[in-house]
Amino acid sequence: MHGFADLLRRWNPSINLVAPSTLGDLWSRHIDDSIQLADLAPSTGTWLDIGSGGGLPGIVVAICRPDLQVTLLDSDARKATFLRTCIRELDLANATAVTDRIERHPPAGASHVSARALAPMPKLMPYVVRHLAPGGTAWLMKGERWKDEVDAVKTAWHFDLTDHASRTQPGAAILELTAIRHA
Structure with a gap:
């Protein structure tokens, strides 16, 4: 994981993978936050x-969970280049980076779809459903207002929800959504 942290620090000044103000807390704010998702994953x-941006949580999941095949999808070619560099330099045989827009990328049929700091749930749900296999699980890393986001999608979407309290940010949660269907 230290190799990944070094790559993030080295590349961040040129392509802004994480907010510069958070680099001092890189481990607790970003890496440990993503590790808790890897710990929850089947x-x-x-x-x-x-x-995927800076590989949070995707690269961390790939590092922690070599048993999973991880695809990292980002529309920014510079960020995808960073992700490919991480995959190569960290020798992550279980990971692939793809440059494409979420809404244009062919449906992935993935068992698990994750998103961190990407969009509010009303915008995120169609993306998740597009790429999730039937019976799959969505893993959404959300901040302190996660309950408001869940409430905002309840009339348009039905799903089973398990919320996992964040170990790194009080009030935040990892949302585990299954049986997702349009209302």
Whole structure:
């Protein structure tokens, strides 16, 4: 994981992978936050991280969970280049980076779809459903207002929700959504 942290620090000044003000807290704010998702994930299936950006949580999941095939999807070619560099330099045989827009990328049929700091749930849900296999699980990393976001989609979407309290940010949660369907 230290190699990934070094790559983030080295590349961040040129392509802004994480907010510069958070680099001092890189481990607790970003890496440890993503590790908790890897700890929750089951040990089977394919994983698609949408809007991967700086590889959080996708690269961290790939590092922690070599049993999962992880695809990192981002529309920014510079960020996708960073992700490919991480995959190569960290020797992550279980990871692939793709440059494409979420809404244009062919449906992935992934067992698991994750997103962190990408969009509010009303915008995120169509992306998740587009790429999630039937019976799959969405893993959404949300901040303190996560309950408001869930309430905002309840009339348009039905799903089973398990919320996992964040170990790194009080009030934040990892949302585990299953049985997702349009209302």
